[in-house]
Amino acid sequence: MKLLLDTHTLLWSLFDRQQLSNTARESILDPENAVYASVISFWEISLKYNLGKLSLKKIKPDELPYYAEKSGYEILEISPGDASSFYRLPVMKHKDPFDRLIIWQAIKNDMALATRDKEISDYLKYGLKIIW
Secondary structure, eight states: OEEEEOHHHHHHHHHOGGGSOHHHHHHHHOTTSEEEEEHHHHHHHHHHHHTTSOOOSSOOGGGHHHHHHHTTOEEEOOOHHHHHTGGGSOOOSOOOHHHHHHHHHHHHTTOEEEOOOGGGGGGGGGTOEEEO
């Protein structure tokens, strides 16, 4: 299975694994699964850090790709196809642009999204698969 980590899941998987559900933790640690961290998550973390809405202990946002790769995660770039077809994802109650783009990456690239965010379940009917 290809597993894309939502931003909070990425941070918890790196620094606070007890926040993860058992299913999410087992899926991330399963060597049969390919685990991905989106560049969108790094952008979101960097922006929120800069605005003072997110604090990180003993690291800076620009160190996160290193920690993700060290944990065995693949970095998922945003492709021209992902960006140009983003308009196809219906706007629903979940309007956060970072979350919506990660949702679209998961759908378009046939990945399960590891997230605790219950508000995105409306996207299940559009092909989103959720692991939590």
